Amino acid sequence: MHDLLSKYLTGDISSEEKLTLFQQLRENPELKKEAAGIQNLSALVSMAREEYPASDMQYRSFVHLRKKRAFFFNMRRIAGYAAIMVFSVLSTYLLMTYMGEGRQELARYQEFSTPPGQRAGYCWPTVRKFG
Structure with a gap:
């Protein structure tokens, strides 16, 4: 038997x-x-x-999966921060480029003279807006 x-x-x-x-x-x-x-x-x-018993292979697979999930979670978080930074810089650039063109403020000054013996008060420069 x-x-x-x-x-x-x-x-x-x-x-x-x-x-x-x-x-x-x-x-x-x-x-x-x-x-x-x-x-x-x-x-x-x-x-x-067997060289690697089934339980060891399953444990290694589990650990690998956990590391992979942690890596992708961290990468997603970093990508979110990077997207916020890119959006902030791009929107600031676009606002400054397109919104600032029509409303440029130029400082102008006037020159004047006074006859000898007379006094003149200080005059602030005038600001003109074009557009």
Whole structure:
């Protein structure tokens, strides 16, 4: 029985031997319980032989996904700040360029002279708006 079960687990069993094994397992419940235990043990041993067990691969995948999400969250935040800065600079430039053209204020001054012996008061320059 143990030889048939080991052949079945390794995959080196013929169809006649497989039929014999399954028939014995159906007839004897203790043998069926023992075969299930051996099959579970074989599965555990095969997982231990793997270079990277499944749990390690899942953990690494989980950690990688967390790092990726954190990176994209930070990049989205930085992109938001950059968009605000670009919008501020661009709107300031456009306002200064197009809104300031029609309302330029030019400072003008007047020159005058007084005859000798007379005094003149200080006069503020006049400002004229064009447009």
